[in-house]
Amino acid sequence: MEEKKHTPDLKKILKSAAYLIVTLFLIMSFIISAYRIPTGSMERTLRIGDMLLVNKFYYGFRTPDWLGIPFTNYGFDIPWFKTPLFNSVKQGDVVVFKHFDEQMNQWLYYVKRCVALPGQTVEIIDKELYVDGKLFSEFYDTVEIDEANIELKAKARFEDPQIYPKGAIQRGIFSGLGNRDNYGPLTVPEGCYFMMGDNRDNSYDSRYWGFVTEEYIVGKPIMVYFSFDSDYPLTKLWKAVRWERIGYYIQ
Numbered sequence: 001m002e003e004k005k006h007t008p009d010l011k012k013i014l015k016s017a018a019y020l021i022v023t024l025f026l027i028m029s030f031i032i033s034a035y036r037i038p039t040g041s042m043e044r045t046l047r048i049g050d051m052l053l054v055n056k057f058y059y060g061f062r063t064p065d066w067l068g069i070p071f072t073n074y075g076f077d078i079p080w081f082k083t084p085l086f087n088s089v090k091q092g093d094v095v096v097f098k099h100f101d102e103q104m105n106q107w108l109y110y111v112k113r114c115v116a117l118p119g120q121t122v123e124i125i126d127k128e129l130y131v132d133g134k135l136f137s138e139f140y141d142t143v144e145i146d147e148a149n150i151e152l153k154a155k156a157r158f159e160d161p162q163i164y165p166k167g168a169i170q171r172g173i174f175s176g177l178g179n180r181d182n183y184g185p186l187t188v189p190e191g192c193y194f195m196m197g198d199n200r201d202n203s204y205d206s207r208y209w210g211f212v213t214e215e216y217i218v219g220k221p222i223m224v225y226f227s228f229d230s231d232y233p234l235t236k237l238w239k240a241v242r243w244e245r246i247g248y249y250i251q
Helices: 010-030 234-240
Strands: 032-036 050-055 066-068 075-077 094-101 106-116 121-125 128-131 142-144 151-153 183-187 192-196 217-227
Touching: 032 217, 094 192, 106 121, 106 128
Parallel strands: none
Antiparallel strands: 032 050, 050 217, 066 075, 094 106, 094 217, 106 192, 121 128, 121 183, 142 151
C-alpha cells in the first residue's frame, strides 16, 4: 500500500507568512528598528553608512504615525499616541527623534546627542559648550575599552578652524541667539531637550531649529549592526564593508 504524499497546505503557508509579517511589523514599530546614518553630523561616534539597531521601547511606547510601503514615501499619516517616558533622557545620551524639516517640508528621523535637559541653560563660547555655566565635560571623551584601562579619546569634532565671533548673527540660528560658535545663553523649557551633533561644525541641530519635545523622541541607539562605505565601487564590495564597525556599541 502506497503512502500518501503530504503536499503543503497553501492556506497554512499563507497564514504562517501573514503571522510572520505582522510579528515583524509589530517588532519594528514598537520595539526594535533599523536606521541608516546619511550624514557626518555625529562623527566620530557614528559614521556615514552606519546602520543602527534602535531600542524604540527604552524611552516610552510610541505607536506608528505613518503607514505605507517601507523604504518609500508612499503612504499616509495615521493617529498616534505616546506613553510617558519609561526611562528619562540623560545628559550625554545619543537619541533618535523625529523633527519636521521646514526646508524639505517633511518629517525626518535624526540622531543627535542630548547636551542639555529641561531647566538647564546652554551657551557656546568660541566653540566650547557650557551647560549651567560649567564647561560641558563630554560624556564620550573618555571610554574604557579593555581591562587594562586603556582609554580611547573621541572628543567633539571640529572641521572648520574658523570661529564665528561673538555678536555675529548667523542666518537660520534658533531665536537669533548668535551663531554656531558663539550661541546663547538659552534655557531649555520643561519637557524639552537640546540636541547637538558630535561633529559640531557639520551638524544641523538645536542651534538651528530649537528644542526636541518628549513626544517626538523615538528611541535609543544600541549598536551598529552593519556599516558600508559608499565611496568604494561595487567591484570592491569586500573593502566597502567596515568590518570593524559591526557590533560597535553606541555611547
